[in-house]
Amino acid sequence: MTDYLIKALAFNGEIRAFAVDATKTVETAHEMHDTWSASSAALGRTLIANVMFAKNLKGDDEISIQVNGDGLGGKIFTTAKANGDVKGYISNPRVVLPPTEAGKINVRAVVGTEGTITVIKDLGLKEPFTGQIPIVDGELGADFTYYMAVSEQINGAIGLSVLVDTDDTIRTAGGFMVQVMPGASEETLEILEKRLATLPQISQLMDKGATPEDILTALFGEENYQVLSHEPIQFKCHCSKERFATGLKSLGRAELKAMIDEDHGAEVVCHFCNKKYFFDVDELQAMIDDITAKITKIEQEVDEDNARIDDIAEDQDDKDGGL
Ligand SMILES: [Zn+2]
Incomplete structure (x- = not known):
């Protein structure tokens, strides 16, 4: 099955949500750059975030991310278009690390905890829009959530996940982005907060076969959201x-x-x-x-x-x- 992203509205339009299966996309990045597990996870998470941000845009618009931290992976560069084409690389693709105490890939050691994340939006205007934040966490999900709040003035949450198999292939890759719309009620925000706190790990859900729809069901409850569109995404470079x-x-x-x-x-x-x-x-x-x-x-x-x-x-x- 090809990778895809869904756009949805939840809680009567008070919440906008995206969920994506990017397993093939991140696997392609792994094959092209021969990334090792920890590098695959850091690059993969950035690709997933980038493709979701790009899906907020239209037409030929594109958005690029530069993660410039002091971690072992060096810099990460990604670019995605509104149509779902995404590409990227990491300056050190050969990082492999022992798992964290929670048994997860140590993405923070790849990214680092000091440095900046720069987001460049090219909307076809004279000057691209550039936003920059300091790295606040290093695991990227919280960093991009912080970016969204500070630079875009949108509160919400971003979850990113890459599960790497023992042979370095990508077992699952995906994530979600939740955006609180203006005028959302306190009640909705409270429910959302509780749901986010108890949400199982995306990698675990996907490893059991969860689709983007299943991720949103886990997040909102089946009856509380409505899918607006279903769009393919892929790793694609436009070089010539x-x-x-x-x-x-x-x-x-x-x-x-x-x-x-x-x-x-x-x-x-x-x-x-x-x-x-x-x-x-x-x-x-x-x-x-x-x-x-x-x-x-x-x-x-x-x-x-x-x-x-x-x-x-x-x-x-x-x-x-x-x-
Ligand atoms: Zn190329």
Whole structure:
């Protein structure tokens, strides 16, 4: 079955909720980056949070997360689009750690407890919206809940879970996001708080076969919520050779020439999906020629402009002389 997310309203619209099964998505990330268990869990939780945040957006809008903590995993980068495409990587994919006392993966040791989480929303406007919070917990669920409260002024809760099998494959991955809508009653908030406090671990529920619908049933009770939509999500990178060519060209002629002379080509690796792109000598030379042609054209235009200015100045001189 493919991964999917559900959007729902609970308690007569006082609560908005998302729940997601991201098992295949996190498994794809594990396969692409060869992540070990603790790195898989930290990257996976960030991917799950990112895909849920992105589902608040529309169209081509996208949202990126940078977790920059002092843990063993280094930095985590993820990006998700409103359509459910998500991608990401962790700077140290090879972290494996003994379990915590509760028998869980030690995500806090991967993320760290000092540092920042930055969320960048690209809504197609001139400037992207950026929000930043300090890492407050390190297990990510509470950190993203804090982000939502501080930066988006939305109270709620975010639960994130990745269960890794003994062979490092992803057994389950999923989560939920609950948002309290303006005007929610005290009574609803009290019920929600109690439900959250007694909610079994998401990994345990999912390991018994729970779907996103089952997660919301566990959270709200079957009769208290209504599913609005059911949307696929997947790990997907939109990189292409053309995009990397633009990036290479921006390095300039000297740098491109050095690649030809020293390496007889250039290999570029996409951080998000580990795909490799190779540019041979001819392709690099074509980029240099293209830059040279553009510069020559600009120089010609400047020369023409200067000549025009000289003409005008001469005309002016003639007129002045005539007075
Ligand atoms: Zn890529």
